[in-house]
Amino acid sequence: MAHFGKRDVTYSALNNELTPPLAGLADITNAAPTIITLDHEHEDANNVIIHKVxxxxxxxxxxxxxxxxxxxMYRYYVRGGFYPMIMSDLFYLLQFIFIVWFSTFLVYCVDYTKLFRNDPDANRSEKLSLNEVIYSPAVCVESISWKWWFLVTLSAIIWLMRLVIIVYHLYYAYDTKLFYNNALKIKENDLVWINWSTIQERVREAQPEHHMCVHKQEINELDIYHRILRFTNYMVAMVNxxxxxxxxxxxxxxxxxxLSRGLKWNLEFLLFYSPWSPWENxxxxxxxYKDHSKRMTLARQLERQILLLALVNLLLSPLIQAWQILYFFFNYAELIKRSPASLGLRTWSLYAxxxxxxFNELEHELRDRLNRAHKPATKxxxxxxxPITTVIAKNVVFLSASVLGVLVVLSVYDEDVxxxxxxxxxxxxLGCILAGARALIGEEERLGGGCTGPARGEELFVQVLGHVHYLPAAWTRRAHTKDVAAHFQQxxxxxxxxxxxxxxxxxxxPLVLLSLRSRALDIVDFYRNFTVSVLGIGDVCSFAQLDIRRHGHPDWHTAGKAKASNGNTQYDQGEGGKTELSLVAFSCRHPGxxxxxPSQRHFLRSLRQSMHHAIPANNHLNKTMLGSYIQQSLFGAVTPLPAVLSYYPQQRPQYRLPDMDETSDEDEAPPAGPAHPSGQSGNNLGLGGATSAIGLSALGLDQPRTPDNDTQNMSVSTLHLYDLHLSQAGQNLSCCTNKCSERVRGGRWDSTEGEDTP
Known part of the structure; x- marks a missing residue:
């Protein structure tokens, strides 16, 4: 029996897992119960915690x-297993060597005078061989200047550092492989067929057996996300x-x-990973940083650190710039040559x-969500x-394609051309001009004309919002304006x-980092005001707790259901419904x-009940974003409105949600309907199971749970929340009137028809 008589072991000491106090006894087969005294002045049997290792x-x-x-564990899943990680890291090292070697070769080992035939005595009719335009290795080495040797030496040092880091990561990656194989019972060959939710379930099942977390007998999905996304949640909150x-x-x-990759790396290094960052571990x-009296001192220290980091970036900017040019040239040169139109494709910016x-959204979940929004956003x-640009672009395409086609045919007939x-x-x-001109022609124009006008912009805006979830509410009914489009292009x-x-x-x-100095005090205050300590997890961003009471906004709650006792200020509230939408998205992805x-359960139950009553029963279906999404995505944009309305009386379940008191914290009874697939009752799903019905199920469109249905649940819930927000803010909900799908295709109308003045 070990007795910590002289050590102050309290709940706060156990709050963060610095060194588990009983880790040294973990290898004892038959460990005796260990008594940890909490009150040294009154040591008796009533003031002890008995923990058996x-x-x-x-x-x-x-x-x-x-x-x-x-x-x-998450990176192992995303990268596809141990052997793909080895291959990826190996080719990264080889790619680094290739860039340095090939750059040296192009600068010092090619005789450009002969290659471009700049010598007036050269015979231009004679074909040159590679040996004639490439210097011998001895000549190449002798011609390299000492400055270039310095850059090569610096590159070699960076390569060796990267090699050490990769070997370190692969060492732990092999341990992760053993964890997947032995603890989770998942083989590497099966990893590609398993989704992330299954891996989370296996981890939760392994916790009671392996006791990975010392402070909890069981862990839930939010605990895992807090561990993986601790710093990411802080970054998302700071930007929000x-x-x-x-x-x-x-x-x-x-x-x-x-926001570039370099700037993002500098911000993360400064705020989270550097030796002088606000984080002890x-x-x-x-x-x-939790002491209010030291805020000014910490702010001055942070200002000096930001200035130092900006100066280092400024001094290294020539080297970084040269590396950026080489890296992007070698990555995109072949792509541009093969498909110049790829430069005209759109992609989500890092800022987006x-x-x-x-909050609490993993990288692959964000990527999948934005990928689904890519097509409607492009449209x-x-x-x-x-129209003028389209006409000019079409004629440029015609002229460029004509000349290019003739040259291609002649070169096929005789390669001497x-x-x-x-x-x-x-x-x-001509290929680049052709690709650029085609990018200026809309997709529907290339297909022979299509539906345009203000109403079409509003319809597409609803489809985009259903996937991206975060766009300013002020853009509604103004989505057809060029001002909104210009902001969306960023x-x-x-x-x-x-x-x-x-x-x-x-x-x-460096310029952005210098402007960050004025925010040093705000950053220090942010860490102090929005950091909470959670038992078994450590310090996390309070926004990531999805606390509706503290960080929610009344305008994003169900009408008449927002509690007046919240008492939070605008400083505490998440902007743009961030807290509410994050809670809804997390509950849709994790029904269990x-x-x-209590505030979270109350919000989700109120939202579910509100969505149930939002089932359209008249011709007001297209007066809300939710109704527009249902008609476009669930039924098809060309479905007549009466057919959509007649669908609901047949699908609406014959039950009524129980009336719940606003302060009630009891689980609501499951609605009458089909039994749970596993034969268990709906109560076994807990509140998570109840909250998962806030999407299609709340609208009476019950379907088996699949990733596609989870996506539709999030889209439906998001648009309904935006409708509630606009209603609470006193704005007109009619954002999708004069629907483009109800017009005659191929016809044109006056540009002001159906357009509301913002």
């Missing part, structure tokens, strides 16, 4: 750093509260949001990936194509713009999750 099974008992463990200055003003152009904030991200921006001076250059330039930008932003990162990153806070 279980037998160690597989080496995963009482893991000290669960954040890193669960993060490695507009704490980070990610907006740049350019003269003659205006303001635009900017990966699960515990430094104690001084932070802004549109839920939405394509609906703003100018390609030896004519500048023929290959003309073919390449989130959904051309790939060419994305590449330009990345190439400008070494120059813009049981919220612990």
């Amino acid at each position: 279980p037998k160690n099974k597989g080496g995963w008992t009482h893991i000290e750093d669960l954040d890193s463990f669960f993060t490695r 509260k507009n704490l980070l200055p990610l907006q740049i003003h350019v003269p003659c152009i205006g303001d635009f949001h900017y 990966c699960w515990q904030l430094r104690g001084c 990936r932070i802004t549109l991200r839920h 939405y921006l394509a609906s703003f194509s100018s 390609l030896t004519v001076e500048h023929v290959l250059s003309i073919i390449t330039i 989130l959904f930008q051309f790939r060419a713009v994305y590449i330009v932003f990345e190439l400008l990162s070494p120059l813009l990153c 999750w049981q919220p612990t806070e």
